[in-house]
Amino acid sequence: MLEKTGLPTPEDLARGSPSKERLSRGPVAIIECFQRIPCNPCYAACKRGAIKEFKDINDLPEIDFELCNGCAVCVSKCPGLAIFVVDQTYSEKEALVKIPYELLPLPKKGEMVDALNRQGETVGKAEVVSVLKFKDKTCVISIAVPKELLMDIRNIRVRRE
Numbered sequence: 001m002l003e004k005t006g007l008p009t010p011e012d013l014a015r016g017s018p019s020k021e022r023l024s025r026g027p028v029a030i031i032e033c034f035q036r037i038p039c040n041p042c043y044a045a046c047k048r049g050a051i052k053e054f055k056d057i058n059d060l061p062e063i064d065f066e067l068c069n070g071c072a073v074c075v076s077k078c079p080g081l082a083i084f085v086v087d088q089t090y091s092e093k094e095a096l097v098k099i100p101y102e103l104l105p106l107p108k109k110g111e112m113v114d115a116l117n118r119q120g121e122t123v124g125k126a127e128v129v130s131v132l133k134f135k136d137k138t139c140v141i142s143i144a145v146p147k148e149l150l151m152d153i154r155n156i157r158v159r160r161e
């Protein structure tokens, strides 16, 4: 499936997802990296040791959700744009999703953007809560999304007239 469509299967996603109980306790990273490739900046980026040491550079990353505090440092360092942070506790009705973003124009804080699923389909609207820019790394955009779409929204589209 992944090789043909670029999309992970539900089984792939289930393997890399935190439990409902962990999600209910606040921000946590989700790694959607499912192909064996020689890459490990995520491991080096995490100073909390939440991303387990690779035995082989081609290993798939594994995360200890108990050690992860959702800081999103790894989001900006992953060349595959494969790491997201989700926070189900953001507010009563909304969750926060931190996504890697490398397109222009960058959205602005407070702007409403299209919220996209993994297929690139618009599934709703999201409010941009923050835009973290780095000199040589990927931007991290935090968006507030309807709670029920927490595990679906993985990208945004910025509209400019």
Ligand code: SF4
Pocket (backbone or CB within 6 Å): 028, 029, 045, 046, 047, 048, 049, 050, 051, 063, 067, 068, 069, 070, 071, 072, 073, 074, 075, 085
């Ligand atoms: S979000 Fe922070 S604590 Fe969690 S895996 Fe990434 S770098 Fe480590």
Ligand code: SF4
Pocket (backbone or CB within 6 Å): 031, 033, 039, 040, 041, 042, 043, 061, 077, 078, 079, 080, 081, 082, 083
């Ligand atoms: S840095 Fe990103 S692409 Fe590379 S192994 Fe880690 S999660 Fe996968």
